[in-house]
Amino acid sequence: MSYPPSVEGIRISESTNKCRNTDTSCTTRRCLAEMLINRNYSSQPQQECLHTVSVPLIEYQTLAVDTKKLRLRSRLQASLVWTDPELAWNTSVYPYDTVVLPVSKVWTPELQVTNGILTTMKHSSQDLLAYSNGTLKHNVIINAEVNCEVNLFNYPFASDECPVAIQSWALDDCGTQLEFGDVMMIDGNHGDWQTDGVELLRQGMRADRNYIMVALTIRYLNPFVTLMLPSILILLADMVSFALPLGGGERNSFKVTLVLSFTMFLIILNNELPGDSKCSPIIRTHFCVCLVLLVLSMLVSMVLTRLAKDGSLMFCCCPKRPAPKNTENKQEEEEEDEASFPTEAKADGSDTMKALEDEVGMLRKVVNFLEELDAKWLKN
Known part of the structure; x- marks a missing residue:
């Protein structure tokens, strides 16, 4: 039998009302x-002011560790189980043990990370x-x-623990635990x-002080x-650089290059480590000591170059003092030096001979300067 559209609409609405009014x-x-949705229970169950929520499992995952800012980013997926007697039903009328309900229509507990700088919780x-x-059972992601x-302090061999405090809202013995x-x-x-491991700890005997202690290495x-x-x-290269000749400036330029290279690594270290941690990393002291040694080595090389060139450390335009040895001894020494040159070096040409003579002359000036210092010490 067919009905007018108005009558048909009334029949549909009556059928819907029967479903909502628990009609068998x-x-x-x-x-x-x-x-259950039409009951519209969006507030916490109120059988007792303090409602208990069970968290049978928490899956912890470390997302990142910011060494510069000393911050830990983590992700937690928690399973929640709680009871709301007003959402129960009679299985003799509705022969079902479970039913799916939308989260927006039912009260759900909220977890908080109390020591978190930035915290977001969303439903899975x-x-x-x-x-x-x-x-009721549900999963949330934090x-x-x-x-x-x-x-x-022992960077880069550091290890420590970091707490992640998980609590729920409670005030004056009301809320959730x-x-x-x-x-x-x-x-x-x-x-x-x-991340080496995670462990759930409780501060004292209080139920609202729960921490997940994360072990990091x-x-x-x-x-x-x-x-x-x-x-x-770089330090090894600086020590070996003393084998370079004093003349020509090769040794000094090489040492300056080492100092600049080490400064670059010091900047990288400063960008990696925090500037105000409770224990300053010992590697920072190591880099400072290495930089001081490199600078001192560079200064010593410059002084030796000046000494080899002029035979004196006086930085003024003064006439050179005559050498303590007489001319005859100088001629004899020059003859000995020439005799000590190998025949193959003499055959190479005048340029090679001149370079060797310059080297011998620099060494001779250094020896003369050291002899003068020795004589002064003996007189005193």
Whole structure:
């Protein structure tokens, strides 16, 4: 039998009202979900002022560790279980043990990272699972960035622990309290830091002071190769550079290049490490000492070059003092020096002979200067 459109609409609305009013003629799972949604319980269950929420599992993941700012970025996925008796139903009328409800229509607990600088919590899905006895299950995802005062004294061989405090809202014995289960770590390798393990701790006997203690260890290979090893090699090159000749300025220019190179590595170190940590890294002292040694070595090389060239350390335009030895001894020494030259060097040409004579002359000036100093010390 067909009905007018107005009559048909009235029949549909009556059928919907019967479903919402728990009419036994509408016993489908969706009809049950609509009935629970229409109860519109968006506030916390109020059987007791302090409601207990169980957290059977937390999956922890380290996203990044900022060594410069001393901050830890982490991701937590928590499973939540709580009870709301007013969302229970009679299984003899609705023969279903579970039903899916939208999160926006039901009260859900909120977790907080109390020591977090930036914290966001979002639902892992737009639905949750409700049981016939009033139990509800849901998952949430928390992204948190916390201050992590890692002890960097032994950098790049540093290791320390960082707490992530997880609480829920409670005030004057009202609100929610958390009961934790297991904490599981997933994917602990990120960048230069490695997560060795996580452990759930409680401060004292208080239920509202729960911490996930994260054990961190730095991967020393990358900092060692990029910072420690170059500093050692630069010092080694500086020590070997004394084999270069004093004349021509090759030694001085090489040492200046080493100092500039080391300064570049010092800037890189300053960009990697914080400037106000509780324990200053010992590698910073190591770099400062190495830089001082390089500068001193460069200054000594400059002084020796001046001494080899002029035979004196006086930086003034004064006439040179005559050498203490007479002319005959000088001629004899020059003859000995010429006799000491190998025949092959003489055959190379006048340029080679002149270079060798300059070298011998510089060394002779250094010897004369040292002899004068020795004579002054003996007189005193």
